[in-house]
Amino acid sequence: MAKFVRVLVVALLLSLVIFPTASLAEKGDFYEKNKTFFEEPGNLDDENRSSNAYIEILKNYDDDSQTIECGKFQVTCHIYKFIFETGVSAMEFIKEIMKKTIISPTDIIQNPLYERYQDGLFALSKTVLAIFIVFNMTKIMSLRMADADDGPIVMNEKLVSIFVICVFLFLYESIIHWILNFQEKLMTAIIDTIQTEKMVENMITNILLSPGVFAFITVLVIGIILVVLTLQFFYRIALVAILYIIGPIAIVTKINDTYNFFDFWLKQFISAFLTLAIQLIATAIGLQRFFERPQYFGDTTNLFIGTAFFILAVTLPSLLGQWGLSTGSARSVMSGAKTIARVAIRR
Structure with a gap:
């Protein structure tokens, strides 16, 4: 069975390379639109002259459908077609989903799934707080009976901690709502600066105006990086949801000297x-830098x-x-980029 699956996968990959994908693209649209750019006098010297293979591929590229039409036996063209269209698909995938990385207060506070767990921990936090108060008051009284000089100081610190805990527990929903509302306005202002309309088309156009077939590799690498970035954005959303759920328990631990997770919880939230x-x-x-058109061929x-x-x-x-938990995705992307570059060089 495993051997059959391997044969099937190999056959599928060969079909992608040998047989072209059906497309309604008009060949040469992109090249014709930018023909004057490629044929400017300053671009025809020996240093900036584009390779014939790259020009031939561009003549088969249609920017409306963002596809490259290759012949059945143009293996090299199919390789670059696969790399290029994979990168384009990755960019299209994250184009609209980036807007959903903004966390609305209702996404967290009024989420029935999160509320179910948070309500249970909130009820448990009251019991834990009572246990911590009794334990610490007993400890303070023991210090005073032993004539400890710092007994009043310790008691004042505990009273302040209890006051802070009560404020956070009483205003927990309001505090979280204020923080989420602030970040929503901030993130919205940042996201609004990104021109999502024709974002991928503009990026692809400016990348392809760069010299050589390395532009196709660049499209794939940028697409992978943007997908990883989007995953990191949603990782932060999941982290905020977990911090919201465990918040009541973390808050009541502030009164405990040994197991004080309040500062850690607040630090991770911020x-x-x-x-x-x-x-x-x-x-x-x-x-924004990718949206800027190159000034000349080779820029x-x-x-x-x-x-x-x-x-x-x-x-x-x-x-x-x-100040920011690392997911380890950066190392994975760098490793993947090195592999892609190594394969491209060998080709």
Whole structure:
């Protein structure tokens, strides 16, 4: 059975390479629209001359359907077609879903699934708080009976902690709602700077105006990075949901000296939004650089700067250290990019 599956997979891959995909694309549309750009006098010298193979592929590319039409036995063309269209699919996948990375207060607070678990932990937190208060008051009284000089100081600290706990528990929903509402307005302002209309088309056009077949590899790498970034965004949303659920238990532990998770919980709650906001800013700037048309054939300044901002956004959690939990996806993307580059060089 396993052997049959392997044979089937190999046959499927060969069919993708040998037989062209049916398409309504008009060959040469993209090249004809940008023909003057490729044939400018300054682009025809030996340093900037585009390869004949790249030009031939561009003549078979239609920017409306974003597909490349290849002959049955044009193996190299099919390889670049597969790489290119995979990258385009990745970009199309994340184009609209990026808007959903904004966390609305109702997505967390009024979510029936989250509320079910949070209500149970909220009820448990009252019992845990009572146990902690009795334990700490007994400990303080023991210190006073032993004539400890710091007994009143410790008692004052515990009273302050109890006051903070009561405020957080009493206003828990309101505090979380205020934090989520603030980040929603901030994230919306950042997302609105991204031109999602014809986003992929503009990015692909400007990338293909870069020299050589490496542009096809770039499309795939950028698509993978954007997918990983989107996964990181949703990872932050899942983290916020978990922090909201366990919040009541973490708050009541503030009174305990040994198992005080309140500071850790609050730090992670804030760091999740801080990391997400900075990642979105880096992503928005990177996309803006890709929207800028090259000034001449061979101008890769915006291409490299935009890619640098995407890589920065992926690695930001690890760069921020404890202020942003790292998912390890940055290392995976870098490893995958090296593999793709190595395969492309061998081709």
